[in-house]
Amino acid sequence: MRILIIDDSEGSRLILTTILRSAGHYDITEASNAQEAFDILQCRDLEAVESDVDLVLMDLHLPGVDGIEATRIIRGATHLNDIPVVIVTADDNTAALERAFRAGATDFLRKPVDPVELRARVRSSLRLKEETENRKARERELLDMAGRLRQANNRLKELAIRDELTGIYNRRHFMEVAARELSRATRYERPIAMLFLDADHFKDINDTYGHFVGDRALCTLAEACQKQLRDVDIFGRIGGEEFALVLPETTEEEAMAVAERLRESIDEATFTLDEVSRKNPVLDDEPDAAPRTYHIHLTISIGVAVTEASLISLEEFMLRADRALYRAKELGRNKVVLG
Missing domain, CATH: 3.40.50.2300 (Response regulator)
Structure with missing residues (x-):
């Protein structure tokens, strides 16, 4: 020294x-x-x-x-x-x-x-x-460890509220946030809209191209929809190829306009998807073929429900949007229906 x-x-x-x-x-x-x-x-x-x-x-x-x-x-x-x-x-x-x-x-x-x-x-x-x-x-070292621990905890919190496939809110967190927004809208007598979105004939995509391509299609669909939304909008995957959307401070006319814009943007787009290789490098001796590229056209059906300053439970609100979605599919899909 x-x-x-x-x-x-x-x-x-x-x-x-x-x-x-x-x-x-x-x-x-x-x-x-x-x-x-x-x-x-x-x-x-x-x-x-x-x-x-x-x-x-x-x-x-x-x-x-x-x-x-x-x-x-x-x-x-x-x-x-x-x-x-x-x-x-x-x-x-x-x-x-x-x-x-x-x-x-x-x-x-x-x-x-x-x-x-x-x-x-x-x-x-x-x-x-x-x-x-x-x-x-x-x-x-302790400060560095504490920083890494905070990052890990934040990451775990994100994983707990995010859909594993698409990265948007999962069903549980979506319903928690949606319930808070509905309660706030009711308390302050403000309009709020609920949209249910479903990819049309999605089973055909899985059957034709495989679930790997189907999963990538869902991710691309979620990303395309999210680009059309505001920061305050709440977007989640609630199951399979079905998504839900809460639009705070949104009237019936505005909600229908948002839904139609979403439907048109998906209908007018062609999704270019690369097939993910499924070769196991340990077990498979055959040379791995180059992943194929698919150009897929998707459409979505949307059910819309809007409430303005009226007492309504989250379950009833979602049921109205779900019924409107079912009606959109009955009418031939690739449609927007108000419930």
């Missing part, structure tokens, strides 16, 4: 250096005044984050900036806060030592220095420095 000796007396520096080297401390740097020490410690460098000096032994009486002011300046540098500063002085002035401790000194030695005491104080100060560094390293 590196020790910095600050003393304007070359003889004093030599005595300290000789004693320290006899105790096995060979990494010693000397400075004859505070300014030299500041340069070594990089006190004025605002970008410095650490110092390679582990202990400072400093005379109280220095030319120019004295030991008390030098201690205060060293302590003012953030990257030097943990470096022990031991005052070495022949001064018996208790008030001066008290000022040195107030400035940030951690210990002091009387001149002429007793070799046994010097070695003991240095050993104690370096141990304190090492323990401080270890404690701060553990604190950083």
